[in-house]
Amino acid sequence: MYIYKAGVVGAGAMGAEIAQVISFSGLPVVLKDVDQARIDLGLETIRKIYQRRVDRGKMTQDELENKLALVTGATSYDAFKDVDLVVEAVPEKLDLKQQIFRDLDKAAPESAILASNTSSLLISALGGVTKRPHKVVGMHFFYPAHIMKLVEVVPGLDTAEETVGDVIGFAESLRKLPIRVNECPGFLVNRILMPYLNEAAYCVQESPVSPRQIDEALVAFGFPMGPFTLVDNLGFDVCREVVNVLQAAYGERMQPAAIWERLYERQRFGVKSGAGFYLYGDRAGQADRELEEILKSLRGSSKAPNGFSPHRVVLPMINEAIRCLEEDVCSAADVDLAVIAGLGFPQSKGGILHYADEVGLDKVLTELQAFVLRHGSRFWPSPLLKRHVAAGHLGRAAKKGFFDYTAG
Numbered sequence: 001m002y003i004y005k006a007g008v009v010g011a012g013a014m015g016a017e018i019a020q021v022i023s024f025s026g027l028p029v030v031l032k033d034v035d036q037a038r039i040d041l042g043l044e045t046i047r048k049i050y051q052r053r054v055d056r057g058k059m060t061q062d063e064l065e066n067k068l069a070l071v072t073g074a075t076s077y078d079a080f081k082d083v084d085l086v087v088e089a090v091p092e093k094l095d096l097k098q099q100i101f102r103d104l105d106k107a108a109p110e111s112a113i114l115a116s117n118t119s120s121l122l123i124s125a126l127g128g129v130t131k132r133p134h135k136v137v138g139m140h141f142f143y144p145a146h147i148m149k150l151v152e153v154v155p156g157l158d159t160a161e162e163t164v165g166d167v168i169g170f171a172e173s174l175r176k177l178p179i180r181v182n183e184c185p186g187f188l189v190n191r192i193l194m195p196y197l198n199e200a201a202y203c204v205q206e207s208p209v210s211p212r213q214i215d216e217a218l219v220a221f222g223f224p225m226g227p228f229t230l231v232d233n234l235g236f237d238v239c240r241e242v243v244n245v246l247q248a249a250y251g252e253r254m255q256p257a258a259i260w261e262r263l264y265e266r267q268r269f270g271v272k273s274g275a276g277f278y279l280y281g282d283r284a285g286q287a288d289r290e291l292e293e294i295l296k297s298l299r300g301s302s303k304a305p306n307g308f309s310p311h312r313v314v315l316p317m318i319n320e321a322i323r324c325l326e327e328d329v330c331s332a333a334d335v336d337l338a339v340i341a342g343l344g345f346p347q348s349k350g351g352i353l354h355y356a357d358e359v360g361l362d363k364v365l366t367e368l369q370a371f372v373l374r375h376g377s378r379f380w381p382s383p384l385l386k387r388h389v390a391a392g393h394l395g396r397a398a399k400k401g402f403f404d405y406t407a408g
């Protein structure tokens with residue numbers, strides 16, 4: 001199916017970026033929000049993204065105006081009568097999204113695809129309120145969408161294969177990297193990311209290691225930024241919703257570290273609120289008494305030695321990625337593509353499963369078992385990892401692991 005015109009519902013942080021990406025590909029796009037003021041804010045965001053391209057000499061002012069002219073603001077669904085695809089990007093509330101899908105089902109042509117940018121809600125729960133569940137699909141962009149290449153394409157239970165193919169084609173036409181992710185709570189990237197962020201938080205709250213020391217160690221490992229800088233940039237209020245969904249779905253192994261709630265109570269959401277694991281704005285670089293107090297109360301009188309190592313935070317990611325393979329959420333190659341494009345996992349390591357193969361799956365298993373004894377059952381190794389080890393598929397050295405190395 002060819003997409004001639006698209007719609008975006010919600011002109012906030014994600015919706016405006018998505019509308020910019022669509023207009024950049026040359027397609028007309030209608031951007032809907034609840035009132036003109038919010039639409040204007042969205043249009044302003046889009047103009048700023050284009051303006052930066054003009055300032056860097058990548059686009060002329062005329063080209064900017066032409067691209068901007070492709071975006072039309074709307075406060076009603078009248079302008080959705082001839083759209084071929086809609087991306088919904090309203091706040092992460094099931095009732096609200098279901099209402100939008102009912103409205104879109106009435107407003108958009110019968111043939112139109114209805115996609116949701118939800119980070120954590122089930123696509124099946126959105127498709128289920130429409131008369132076209134075969135045309136409803138997840139199209140999960142990452143922030144900032146005008147830079148991040150990855151798009152998770154998530155079919156619900158009733159989504160047609162044709163719809164998945166059409167959305168993958170559409171994402172490619174936007175110069176994105178789509179991967180197909182079978183529906184599960186957190187999809188792929190957030191599901192792998194959260195155990196990593198969470199374990200880093202356990203490390204600081206349990207032992208005398210600072211967020212900065214951990215961030216530096218993971219930058220040395222090859223990440224573009226450490227977990228605490230990342231969470232401060234993502235916004236902890238946003239991460240918290242995802243963490244809650246993951247914990248509700250997967251239980252104990254996603255139990256959030258207590259420090260998250262302490263920061264949340266104090267409205268320390270990260271860069272946007274001026275404080276998170278670090279201080280920002282006028283207070284940047286100053287001594288952070290509040291964080292010291294929080295850490296002191298969590299560590300109590302514990303004399304635990306520094307319990308951090310890069311593998312303590314990377315192995316939970318690997319373990320969760322293997323669980324995704326086990327559940328057929330996506331292929332091993334797509335896991336590696338997703339962690340590089342979506343999480344900044346070091347490209348030089350070939351992705352998280354290539355890295356596990358490189359380390360040796362028997363060693364990964366032994367390390368996880370040691371972490372279980374030291375830190376608890378959230379490190380419990382996935383059955384598929386044990387099967388690989390039992391079969392002698394130990395990774396690169398054995399020429400077979402999650403990938404086959406016989407040709408190399």
Ligand SMILES: NC(=O)c1ccc[n+]([C@@H]2O[C@H](COP(=O)([O-])OP(=O)(O)OC[C@H]3O[C@@H](n4cnc5c(N)ncnc54)[C@H](O)[C@@H]3O)[C@@H](O)[C@H]2O)c1
Binds near residue numbers: 033038090092117143
């Ligand atoms: N922010 C992120 O980093 C991020 C990343 C990936 C996915 N997401 C997902 O994208 C979605 C949107 O998140 P966001 O951060 O852009 O939220 P946001 O709060 O910045 O923007 C949401 C917009 O939707 C508008 N809206 C609310 N009700 C509406 C309605 N009935 N009709 C039209 N517009 C309406 C709001 O006015 C607001 O402008 C969520 O599902 C979120 O989980 C967010």
